[in-house]
Amino acid sequence: MAWAGAPVVVLIVGDDLGYGELGCYGQKLIQTPEMDRMAREGTRFTAYRTGAPVCAPSRCCLLTGKHSGHAAIRNNREIKPSGQEPLPRGIPTLADIFKGKGYTTAAAGKWGLGTNENDGDPLQRGFDHFTGYYCQRHAHNHYPSFLFKDGSKVPQPGNTDGDTGETWSQDVFERQALDWLDANKDKPLFLFLPVIVPHVALQAPEEAIKQYLGKFDDPAYPGNKGYRKHPHPRAAYAAMISRMDRMVGRVIDRLRQQGRANDALVMVTSDNGPTHDGVGGADCEFFHSAGGLRGMKGSVYEGGIRVPLVISGPGVK
Numbered sequence: 001m002a003w004a005g006a007p008v009v010v011l012i013v014g015d016d017l018g019y020g021e022l023g024c025y026g027q028k029l030i031q032t033p034e035m036d037r038m039a040r041e042g043t044r045f046t047a048y049r050t051g052a053p054v055c056a057p058s059r060c061c062l063l064t065g066k067h068s069g070h071a072a073i074r075n076n077r078e079i080k081p082s083g084q085e086p087l088p089r090g091i092p093t094l095a096d097i098f099k100g101k102g103y104t105t106a107a108a109g110k111w112g113l114g115t116n117e118n119d120g121d122p123l124q125r126g127f128d129h130f131t132g133y134y135c136q137r138h139a140h141n142h143y144p145s146f147l148f149k150d151g152s153k154v155p156q157p158g159n160t161d162g163d164t165g166e167t168w169s170q171d172v173f174e175r176q177a178l179d180w181l182d183a184n185k186d187k188p189l190f191l192f193l194p195v196i197v198p199h200v201a202l203q204a205p206e207e208a209i210k211q212y213l214g215k216f217d218d219p220a221y222p223g224n225k226g227y228r229k230h231p232h233p234r235a236a237y238a239a240m241i242s243r244m245d246r247m248v249g250r251v252i253d254r255l256r257q258q259g260r261a262n263d264a265l266v267m268v269t270s271d272n273g274p275t276h277d278g279v280g281g282a283d284c285e286f287f288h289s290a291g292g293l294r295g296m297k298g299s300v301y302e303g304g305i306r307v308p309l310v311i312s313g314p315g316v317k
Helices: 033-041 055-064 094-100 169-183 206-210 233-257
Strands: 008-014 043-045 104-110 129-133 146-149 152-155 189-193 264-270 309-312
Touching: 008 233, 033 233, 033 264, 033 309, 055 094, 094 104, 094 189, 104 169, 129 169, 169 189, 169 233, 206 233, 233 264
Parallel strands: 008 189, 008 264, 104 129, 104 189
Antiparallel strands: 043 309, 129 146, 146 152, 264 309
């Protein structure tokens, strides 16, 4: 069976999401029912590897289709005042290819390949719309005072760049994704969601954290190794992944409501392996985040580059 027309394509990329952090890859403590369902009904890959073990070069490889020996971005290089080394002009991206096929293209999350002040602007790299963070450092705060939307700063209600706030950025990306699906329900759409969970800092809405309180020993993180302190770091980390899982489920449910579930390709993966123990309070050893693989983020051992990949494409067999 083949798709009747141009399929909706949704690419969701977690940030530092480890190979062992989903239930369908053996995780025992963090609940990920939606992605586990994707794995049961779709395809779970066990040998997918990213193009690089850290953020910017991995995203460059993913969006340009070039391996790290030929990719333009080969390290996390910050460019002042705010942003990373821009993707050079003239290199086509996935979004350019989709636009050439008549697709609307939109992205929400962390870009990390330039800003609205240089050639790396996603609006110049094939995307019709972008909501989120340009800069990786800016994305270390999940309650930012502002995000960017189509090149302009947009204040985030109730946020002061503190430990908590009223507007969690991941929820902004979820709402934006659903709005774009609704706005393009009769059109071909490429939706790129490079979300920022579970990357530290450890921050999540209280109602999301509550489901994990008391589930396991959870000593407070005092913030003495960078990032923000947290009274329940393990619960917060698990909550961030479960909230990403909720978004995945809501995206698929919206496609079902629109009658497009059989005319859609949804992919969930990660930019690289899990972060090192102790960074920002993350306890990836406790969660067996690398799934028993050697190494973590920043390493070219398997733990740094082998990541989850789950695909749902029910209209094709």
